[in-house]
Amino acid sequence: xxxxxxxxxxxxxxxxxxxxxxxxxxxxxxxxxxxxxxxxxxxxxxxxxxxxxxxxxxxxxxxxxxxxxxxxxxxxxxxxxxxxxxxxxxxxxxxxxxxxxxxxxxxxxxxxxxxxxxxx
Numbered sequence: 001x002x003x004x005x006x007x008x009x010x011x012x013x014x015x016x017x018x019x020x021x022x023x024x025x026x027x028x029x030x031x032x033x034x035x036x037x038x039x040x041x042x043x044x045x046x047x048x049x050x051x052x053x054x055x056x057x058x059x060x061x062x063x064x065x066x067x068x069x070x071x072x073x074x075x076x077x078x079x080x081x082x083x084x085x086x087x088x089x090x091x092x093x094x095x096x097x098x099x100x101x102x103x104x105x106x107x108x109x110x111x112x113x114x115x116x117x118x119x120x
């Protein structure tokens with residue numbers, strides 16, 4: 001039984017060594033997407049986060065969905081048990097996802113058109 005315990009300790013040491021190696025990263029290759037600079041992670045970035053129209057639009061949609069969910073919880077339990085109402089909830093979620101998708105597509109289009117004007 002002493003041999004088995006020693007083998008377990010050796011394999012455990014190897015795991016610890018691997019974790020220490022994983023922590024050693026070449027920071028010159030790390031690129032943070034918000035500021036487009038290399039050498040740091042998001043938590044270390046000193047540049048202010050970009051909060052544009054799309055950011056606030058998505059935030060508003062998420063807040064609206066959360067407030068709608070609170071209203072639903074306050075209503076009668078029998079309403080929630082109805083199958084037609086669950087279909088309505090599924091449809092509402094699909095509409096919500098489509099709204100967010102439209103906001104994201106609009107932001108992609110506006111950023112690509114802005115890049116085109118810069119290139120000219």
